[in-house]
Amino acid sequence: MLVVQKYGGTSVGSIERIKNVARKLARFYQEGHQLVVVVSAMAGETDRLINLAYQMTNNPDPRELDVLLATGEQSSAALLAMALKDMGYPATSLVAFQARIFTDDAFGRARIDEIDCARLKKELETGNIVIVAGFQGIDRHGDITTLGRGGSDTTAVALAAALKADICEIYTDVEGVFTADPRICSDAKKINKISYDEMMELASLGAKVLQIRSVDVAKKYKVPVHVRSSFIEQEGTMVVDTDAEMEKVIVTAVTYNKDEARITVRGVPDRPGIAAQLFKPIGEAGIVVDMIIQNTSEEGITDMTFTVPKIDFKKALEIARQAANKIGAERVLGDEHIGKVSIVGVGMRNHPGVAARMFQSLANAGINILMISTSEIKVSCVIDEKEVERAVQVLHKAFDLGENV
Amino acid sequence: MLVVQKYGGTSVGSIERIKNVARKLARFYQEGHQLVVVVSAMAGETDRLINLAYQMTNNPDPRELDVLLATGEQSSAALLAMALKDMGYPATSLVAFQARIFTDDAFGRARIDEIDCARLKKELETGNIVIVAGFQGIDRHGDITTLGRGGSDTTAVALAAALKADICEIYTDVEGVFTADPRICSDAKKINKISYDEMMELASLGAKVLQIRSVDVAKKYKVPVHVRSSFIEQEGTMVVDTDAEMEKVIVTAVTYNKDEARITVRGVPDRPGIAAQLFKPIGEAGIVVDMIIQNTSEEGITDMTFTVPKIDFKKALEIARQAANKIGAERVLGDEHIGKVSIVGVGMRNHPGVAARMFQSLANAGINILMISTSEIKVSCVIDEKEVERAVQVLHKAFDLGENV
Numbered sequence: 005m006l007v008v009q010k011y012g013g014t015s016v017g018s019i020e021r022i023k024n025v026a027r028k029l030a031r032f033y034q035e036g037h038q039l040v041v042v043v044s045a046m047a048g049e050t051d052r053l054i055n056l057a058y059q060m061t062n063n064p065d066p067r068e069l070d071v072l073l074a075t076g077e078q079s080s081a082a083l084l085a086m087a088l089k090d091m092g093y094p095a096t097s098l099v100a101f102q103a104r105i106f107t108d109d110a111f112g113r114a115r116i117d118e119i120d121c122a123r124l125k126k127e128l129e130t131g132n133i134v135i136v137a138g139f140q141g142i143d144r145h146g147d148i149t150t151l152g153r154g155g156s157d158t159t160a161v162a163l164a165a166a167l168k169a170d171i172c173e174i175y176t177d178v179e180g181v182f183t184a185d186p187r188i189c190s191d192a193k194k195i196n197k198i199s200y201d202e203m204m205e206l207a208s209l210g211a212k213v214l215q216i217r218s219v220d221v222a223k224k225y226k227v228p229v230h231v232r233s234s235f236i237e238q239e240g241t242m243v244v245d246t247d248a249e250m251e252k253v254i255v256t257a258v259t260y261n262k263d264e265a266r267i268t269v270r271g272v273p274d275r276p277g278i279a280a281q282l283f284k285p286i287g288e289a290g291i292v293v294d295m296i297i298q299n300t301s302e303e304g305i306t307d308m309t310f311t312v313p314k315i316d317f318k319k320a321l322e323i324a325r326q327a328a329n330k331i332g333a334e335r336v337l338g339d340e341h342i343g344k345v346s347i348v349g350v351g352m353r354n355h356p357g358v359a360a361r362m363f364q365s366l367a368n369a370g371i372n373i374l375m376i377s378t379s380e381i382k383v384s385c386v387i388d389e390k391e392v393e394r395a396v397q398v399l400h401k402a403f404d405l406g407e408n409v
Numbered sequence: 410m411l412v413v414q415k416y417g418g419t420s421v422g423s424i425e426r427i428k429n430v431a432r433k434l435a436r437f438y439q440e441g442h443q444l445v446v447v448v449s450a451m452a453g454e455t456d457r458l459i460n461l462a463y464q465m466t467n468n469p470d471p472r473e474l475d476v477l478l479a480t481g482e483q484s485s486a487a488l489l490a491m492a493l494k495d496m497g498y499p500a501t502s503l504v505a506f507q508a509r510i511f512t513d514d515a516f517g518r519a520r521i522d523e524i525d526c527a528r529l530k531k532e533l534e535t536g537n538i539v540i541v542a543g544f545q546g547i548d549r550h551g552d553i554t555t556l557g558r559g560g561s562d563t564t565a566v567a568l569a570a571a572l573k574a575d576i577c578e579i580y581t582d583v584e585g586v587f588t589a590d591p592r593i594c595s596d597a598k599k600i601n602k603i604s605y606d607e608m609m610e611l612a613s614l615g616a617k618v619l620q621i622r623s624v625d626v627a628k629k630y631k632v633p634v635h636v637r638s639s640f641i642e643q644e645g646t647m648v649v650d651t652d653a654e655m656e657k658v659i660v661t662a663v664t665y666n667k668d669e670a671r672i673t674v675r676g677v678p679d680r681p682g683i684a685a686q687l688f689k690p691i692g693e694a695g696i697v698v699d700m701i702i703q704n705t706s707e708e709g710i711t712d713m714t715f716t717v718p719k720i721d722f723k724k725a726l727e728i729a730r731q732a733a734n735k736i737g738a739e740r741v742l743g744d745e746h747i748g749k750v751s752i753v754g755v756g757m758r759n760h761p762g763v764a765a766r767m768f769q770s771l772a773n774a775g776i777n778i779l780m781i782s783t784s785e786i787k788v789s790c791v792i793d794e795k796e797v798e799r800a801v802q803v804l805h806k807a808f809d810l811g812e813n814v
Contacts, residue, residue, distance in 0.1 A: 019464045053484070059424045060488055061495040068494065071487035071502050075480035079458070082476035083465055089473065090466035097476050101506050102551055123551070146507050146528070 010160035045076025066111035107141035154215030165225035180240030191406035210261030271334025415565035422452035450481025471516035512546035559620030570630035585645030596811035615666025676739025748797035
C-alpha cells in the first residue's frame, strides 16, 4: 500500500515523541508499505516564531513571515528523518521546493495548485520513507508560502491525491471525530465513518480536527481520510463519500463554537442596495461575515443582524456604525456573548422536521434562539454564550447520539 | 556601488540588533548603493539546533543535519527583511535554492561550485535590498547543504565574486585584523591592509576572523574584502592583493592556536612507504594532520612527529599505535599540552633571516621550540601550551608590531 500519514505538532512535540513516530513508521515500513509522512512543526514552535516576528513589528510582512514560519516544519521533518536513519531505515526529508508543492501567492493562506510528483516518486522507488515538511509550498516565483493554521492536513491530503495513495491517515491528539465534544457530553461516541460533506460542515462550524481545505481536497479527489490518535492504537474516524447507510442516520454530530459575535443594525430603510452598502465596507476590511438575517420589512423599515469573528468585532462594529449613519439606519447594537450550536447530518436531506425537532428541544430546555441558519445538511442556532454547553447536551440526547442508546 | 555585506551571528543576535542592522542598511540604501546582505543565524541558534540533533542521536545523518541547520539562517534572513520592510524599505529574503547557490554534496562542509545570479540581479534591478541566508547551498540534486562553521563569510565573498560587486564587507564583532590578539598584546595594532595570502595563513593558523575558504575565493576572484565592526563606525581591515608597500613589512602579524596535539612515533624503521602506512589510516579516519616532521635517519631508524586537532587526539593516538605495531616502530608518545605560535608576512619572501630572528627571540625568553614548520610567508613553532601567551608577546615586540613603535 502507498500510505500518506500526517503527524500534528503534539505528535512531534519533543525528541522522545519524534522517536515514537519513527518507531511507528518503522513498523509500517516493515509491513511493506510505501510511506509519505507529512509533519507539522513541533508543538509551540510556530507560536515561538510568530512571537519573534511580532517582537520585530506589529505588522510583519506576509512573505517574510512565511519564510520564517516554514522553518518550523523544515526542522521537524529533518529531525524525524534523522531518527529513522539512526534506526537504520532509509528516509529522506523534503521541504516544499523539493517536494514541488506549488501554491498561489496568498502568503499565510496559500492554496495548493499542483504537486509535481517526480522527485517524490523517485524517492519512494529507491525505497525511502519520504518525510515532507507540511504547511508550506512555493509559488510560481519560487517564493515560500504557508497554507494557514492546520495547513499540514491539506499538505497530506493533497499529496495523497497527487500520488493516488491508498489512504491518507491523519494522526492527531484526539481519537477521531465524535458525536459531540467529549468534554461536554461524557457519553459522546466516536463516529466510525463520516461523509466529506458532514466533515466539511463540522470543520467550518469550528471542529478543529481537520483543516476545511483538506476535506475539500479529499472530497474532490475522493481520498479516503482516516483521522486517528497518535497515542492510542485503535481505529479512528474514516472520512469518505456519502453512502446509503450514512443517509439513514438523521444527525451525525452536534457541534458548537464561541468564536463569533453578533451585530444588529436597527431601523434600516428597506431600499434596494442597502445590504451592499452595509456589507461592502466590512468585506473590504477583510472581515468574514458568517450568518446574515434580515427581518421582514414593516412600513419600509427593517432590521439586519449578522455575525463576525470575535477578534474582528470592534472593527466591524465601527464600520457598521459608519455605514448605518450613511444609510440612515436608527442604531447599531453589538453582542459579544453569543455562541452557536449546530447539528450536522447527511440524513437530514431525506428527513423533514429535523430543524423543528431541534428548536423544540432547545425550547423545552428553556434556551432562547437568537438566530437560525440552515444548509442542506446542517442547522445552526445562535444562542446565549452561557447556554452553549447545556444546548450541546440537550441536542446530543434529543437526537440519540450517546454511547448508551 | 554594488556592495555585498555580511553580518555575523552576534550582529543579528537579538531582535534589537537586527533592527540596528536594518537601520545601517537603510542608510547605505539611501546613499544610493545596491545591497546584497548575507546573514548568519542568530547567535546561539546553530548551537541550539545542533543540540536538538544530538538529543536525537549521537550520529546525526549529515544530510538531515544540514536541513535542520539551514533553518537558522532562513529565520534571521526573514527577520531582517521584515525589519527593513517595516521601516518602509523594499527588501526580500532569499534562501539558497532561491539565490541559486550551488554546491557539491559534501554535507556539513560543502563547497560552492556556482551561483546563478539571474534572480539576485532581478531583485536588485527592482530596487530591492536582497537578504541572503548565509552558510547554505543546494547540490545538483536540489538537496540542502551547509558550508561549515564560518560559511556565511564564504557565501558573501562568493556572491560578491559572482555579482562582480565593488566590495564585500564582513561585519563582525571585532574591529578588524590585528597584529596580535589584543587580549594578549595590549599594544596590538589594527592592520589597515593585508594581503589575501597573509589572511589565508592567519585563517588557517587559527585566527577566527574569516573562514579560510572565503579568503581563497576572494583571492581567486580578486574580491576586495573589508573586515569591520558591526558595532563601531570605523574602518577595519582591507584584504586585498599583495602590493609593493606590504612587501616592505617583514612580519604583518603574530598568531597562535592551542587546538592541536602532538604525536611522536619513535624508532621507526626507515623504509620507503613507512610514512604512508602511518598516515593513510589516519587520513581515512577523517583526521587532518597539520605538521609532520621526520628526523634524519640514524642507523636505519627514525622518529616521526605530527600534530592533529585536539578533538581527534585520542582516536589518532590509537590509530598511530596500531600502525606503529605493524611497521615495527618502538613506541608512540602523545602530548596534548602544546601550542603553536606563528609569524606571518609577505615581506619574508624578500627578507632572509626572519626565521632565525624568531627562534632567537624565543630562545632569549627561555621558550623551548618543539617543532618548526615554514611556508614562504610564515614561520610556525610548536611550544609548550603554557608558554603561548608569552611567546606571542615576545614576538610581537621583537618584530616591532605594537602601536607605540
